[in-house]
Amino acid sequence: MSDLLELKGVHTHIGAYHILHGVDFAVPAGQVTMLLGRNGAGKTTTLRTIMGLWAASQGSITFDGVPIGGPAAGEAARGRRGTPDIAQLGIAYVPENMGIFADLTVSENMLLAARGARSVAGLDTARLEWIFGLFPALKKFWLYPAGKLSGGQKQMLAIARAIVEPRRLLLIDEPSKGLAPAIVQNLIAALRELKSTATTILLVEQNFAMARALGDSVAVMDDGRVVHRGSMAELAGDEALQQRLLGLSLAVHQ
Structure with a gap:
């Protein structure tokens, strides 16, 4: 390999x-x-x-x-x-401190990481559904401020942002x-x-x-x-x- x-x-x-x-x-x-x-x-x-x-x-x-x-x-x-x-x-990097934007919603955090979308509506729907399959809590809290998520949910968001578009x-x-x-x-x-x-x-x-x-x-x-x-x-x-x-x-x- x-x-x-x-x-x-x-x-x-x-x-x-x-x-x-x-x-x-x-x-x-x-x-x-x-x-x-x-x-x-x-x-x-x-x-x-x-x-x-x-x-x-x-x-x-x-x-x-x-x-x-x-x-x-x-x-x-x-x-x-x-x-x-x-x-x-x-290449995507998920730092130890996760680097999420606490005052932005989950959806806004995801949008910031997506180079190919100019609005939340422009995010790849099929890929989002795949991500929601990995991290169901993100779908539930899609419109919540990221700062109100639990520690585990913040980590899920940090990884989800890294893979909102395909990465090698x-x-x-x-x-x-x-x-x-x-x-x-x-x-x-x-x-x-x-x-x-x-x-x-x-x-x-x-x-x-x-x-x-x-x-x-x-x-x-x-x-x-x-x-x-x-x-x-x-x-x-x-x-x-x-x-x-x-x-x-x-x-x-x-």
């Missing part, structure tokens, strides 16, 4: 701080790749660097063979390639954080459905039961570096490896 996204030797500096130290991993097309690691390992910085929110100071980031970040992309490309341009390639790659940062187990199971089911549509997903997650349920491949980070790459099934089946890489066992997160 070909790789849709590839990072090679990526370094990222934020001010005086050197956060990423030569990150190397690939995201196979059509799969869910888990990006795991302890708090502060550099996972969120990696996602933000891919999206161009922070610039890679060294190394390369390529999407479907096209350079999108790092000095390897060239001066001209770096001058043009910002987050909007990267999004135009079919989703970057999702800790979607289960702070959510009840039943809501987490709903998210797992929705992300499995997305995977079945050949959507490629790079997922940062601290809920290891969710990682085990969804992941095909995995990259584990520590101190700004990738220290392990392999299959999620291999990691899930090796408690000694889990303890060494993550400091805990997946067995306690069933």
Whole structure:
């Protein structure tokens, strides 16, 4: 299976701080790749660097063979390639804080994410119905201010906005954080459905039961570096490896 996204030797500096130290991993097309690691390992910085929110100071980031970040992309490309341009390639980012607009309705939030519609009435009806099948609460609260949704419903809205139009790659940062187990199971089911549509997903997650349920491949980070790459099934089946890489066992997160 070909790789849709590839990072090679990526370094990222934020001010005086050197956060990423030569990150190397690939995201196979059509799969869910888990990006795991302890708090502060550099996972969120990696996602933000891919999206161009922070610039890679060294190394390369390529999407479907096209350079999108790092000095390897060239001066001209770096001058043009910002987050909007990267999004135009079919990459969507769901940040940890979800980034919804609390004062706008659910429908207005969805409209803002849809490049092909100028009004709510112009949204793709068939795709909306598909999204409502994944997240029924969004249909129920379609005209409610997003700020009045529960935490789980806000997360559903954040993911729904990312897929209001077809995307080739989703970057999702800790979607289960702070959510009840039943809501987490709903998210797992929705992300499995997305995977079945050949959507490629790079997922940062601290809920290891969710990682085990969804992941095909995995990259584990520590101190700004990738220290392990392999299959999620291999990691899930090796408690000694889990303890060494993550400091805990997946067995306690069933």
